Amino acid sequence: MSSQGPKQALFAQFAVVAKTLGHAHRLELLEQMAQGERTVEVLAQKTGLSIANASQHLQQLRRAGLVTTRREGKFIFYRPADEAVFDLLAALRGIAERNLAEVANVVRGYFQSRDDLEPVSRKELLRRLRRKSVAVLDVRPEDEFALGHLPGAMNIPLRALKARLSELDPSLEIVAYCRGPYCVLSYEAVATLRARGFKARRLEDGLPEWRAAGLPVVVGGPKGS
Amino acid sequence: MSSQGPKQALFAQFAVVAKTLGHAHRLELLEQMAQGERTVEVLAQKTGLSIANASQHLQQLRRAGLVTTRREGKFIFYRPADEAVFDLLAALRGIAERNLAEVANVVRGYFQSRDDLEPVSRKELLRRLRRKSVAVLDVRPEDEFALGHLPGAMNIPLRALKARLSELDPSLEIVAYCRGPYCVLSYEAVATLRARGFKARRLEDGLPEWRAAGLPVVVGGPKGS
DNA sequence: CAGTTATTCAATTATTCACTTGAATGATGA
DNA sequence: TCATCATTCAAGTGAATAATTGAATAACTG
Numbered sequence: 001m002s003s004q005g006p007k008q009a010l011f012a013q014f015a016v017v018a019k020t021l022g023h024a025h026r027l028e029l030l031e032q033m034a035q036g037e038r039t040v041e042v043l044a045q046k047t048g049l050s051i052a053n054a055s056q057h058l059q060q061l062r063r064a065g066l067v068t069t070r071r072e073g074k075f076i077f078y079r080p081a082d083e084a085v086f087d088l089l090a091a092l093r094g095i096a097e098r099n100l101a102e103v104a105n106v107v108r109g110y111f112q113s114r115d116d117l118e119p120v121s122r123k124e125l126l127r128r129l130r131r132k133s134v135a136v137l138d139v140r141p142e143d144e145f146a147l148g149h150l151p152g153a154m155n156i157p158l159r160a161l162k163a164r165l166s167e168l169d170p171s172l173e174i175v176a177y178c179r180g181p182y183c184v185l186s187y188e189a190v191a192t193l194r195a196r197g198f199k200a201r202r203l204e205d206g207l208p209e210w211r212a213a214g215l216p217v218v219v220g221g222p223k224g225s
Numbered sequence: 226m227s228s229q230g231p232k233q234a235l236f237a238q239f240a241v242v243a244k245t246l247g248h249a250h251r252l253e254l255l256e257q258m259a260q261g262e263r264t265v266e267v268l269a270q271k272t273g274l275s276i277a278n279a280s281q282h283l284q285q286l287r288r289a290g291l292v293t294t295r296r297e298g299k300f301i302f303y304r305p306a307d308e309a310v311f312d313l314l315a316a317l318r319g320i321a322e323r324n325l326a327e328v329a330n331v332v333r334g335y336f337q338s339r340d341d342l343e344p345v346s347r348k349e350l351l352r353r354l355r356r357k358s359v360a361v362l363d364v365r366p367e368d369e370f371a372l373g374h375l376p377g378a379m380n381i382p383l384r385a386l387k388a389r390l391s392e393l394d395p396s397l398e399i400v401a402y403c404r405g406p407y408c409v410l411s412y413e414a415v416a417t418l419r420a421r422g423f424k425a426r427r428l429e430d431g432l433p434e435w436r437a438a439g440l441p442v443v444v445g446g447p448k449g450s
Numbered sequence: 451c452a453g454t455t456a457t458t459c460a461a462t463t464a465t466t467c468a469c470t471t472g473a474a475t476g477a478t479g480a
Numbered sequence: 481t482c483a484t485c486a487t488t489c490a491a492g493t494g495a496a497t498a499a500t501t502g503a504a505t506a507a508c509t510g
Binding site: 055074076 | 454455456457458459
């Protein structure tokens with residue numbers, strides 16, 4: 001059943017890659033790995049999966065050529081295998097957003113309702129960073145910040161934001177970002193900040209897209225190794 | 226199980242799109258539709274599926290937002306719903322080709338062994354078309370040619386090629402193309418032509434990629450409507 | 451070397467998917 | 481209106497997939 005010709009054999013292989021992407025847990029694992037390489041345990045914990053289950057999904061991703069691993073001592077670090085993985089995910093998002101009513105509803109109903117302002121483009125942020133007319137705020141957890149973040153960004157995880165507002169300069173506009181276009185952290189952060197009188201907007205998308213655009217990323221941080 | 230938050234809901238929807246791509250038959254149907262819109266019957270015949278089965282797969286593709294339909298009389302024409310579908314397929318191909326050993330083997334063993342010459346890039350073909358220093362040969366079946374082809378291309382389906390060699394000018398280099406990067410027709414055509422003393426090369430990829438690059442496509446032909 | 455820890459494997463069960471068959475729509479044309 | 485044709489629906493069967501559990505690797509630590 002698998003070999004009528006070379007074309008069928010190739011399509012069967014392409015189908016394996018696509019099928020592997022076809023599971024919400026694996027997409028979430030990929031989103032996590034897009035922040036930076038991770039061990040099985042951390043990925044399991046971040047996604048709420050059991051370790052065995054996460055391990056199984058990660059191996060499917062590896063068999064499909066979507067992620068690779070690196071061993072360091074007893075830990076195995078997983079990361080996306082290819083830049084094209086991000087293209088794939090972006091195309092997937094675009095198609096779903098434009099052609100699936102349910103996705104459009106969620107995006108409008110949940111995300112746009114919390115922030116009807118246009119996000120700041122990467123280009124614009126770069127310009128304003130040079131003029132120092134803006135503060136960049138990374139609202140992801142500290143470990144993700146340590147794996148890579150925007151140059152000059154300060155890190156206040158969303159859960160700590162209310163308690164640490166005093167660290168922010170009320171005279172500067174704040175640009176917040178997190179994991180990607182559908183990560184809720186930056187939406188919540190912007191809402192919180194505006195409610196307290198700060199001028200705040202979101203960055204378009206998140207760190208992985210910034211990196212994929214070839215823009216500079218800083219590794220390490222206060223608690224980073 | 227389906228709604229812990231908006232992000233999970235979105236990932237579940239993205240997974241539906243990816244899962245739908247995860248079947249060799251549906252990928253083949255999409256490749257066919259990438260040549261131009263088609264009825265269920267024609268798609269079933271071209272892919273060797275039963276009509277009922279093709280219809281089911283097409284409806285899955287439609288539910289996933291990957292294709293749309295248009296009714297004309299008693300026929301329903303299917304076509305890709307979105308330009309991003311081609312990006313998706315291209316990313317899928319790239320990842321599979323670079324990261325799956327089996328795909329690399331098929332590509333090397335089957336395709337490269339028949340044509341170790343570099344294909345002609347779209348850009349180069351455009352340049353040489355302007356200078357008229359080349360003949361463009363479409364070796365797809367006539368019905369696909371009629372749905373859209375390169376400007377100035379002549380159509381000799383592969384099966385008829387040997388019988389119609391006299392129509393070709395032996396003094397011009399021939400650039401052959403067909404459905405896409407893994408379509409065997411142009412490989413076979415180039416091999417046949419070289420064996421008969423013609424100077425022949427392939428165009429990189431095929432018609433859908435030419436169209437996706439924003440280059441001009443001519444609709445209609447000898448038997449076209 | 452034995453113990454510890456991170457990860458993977460193997461076996462199980464519940465669920466989902468693919469394909470076939472035969473009947474049902476929905477538009478056309480006599 | 482009735483017959484026809486393209487397409488879709490519904491039901492059933494066999495195969496593939498997902499998540500769980502407990503055992504098995506493989507590398508470090510004492």
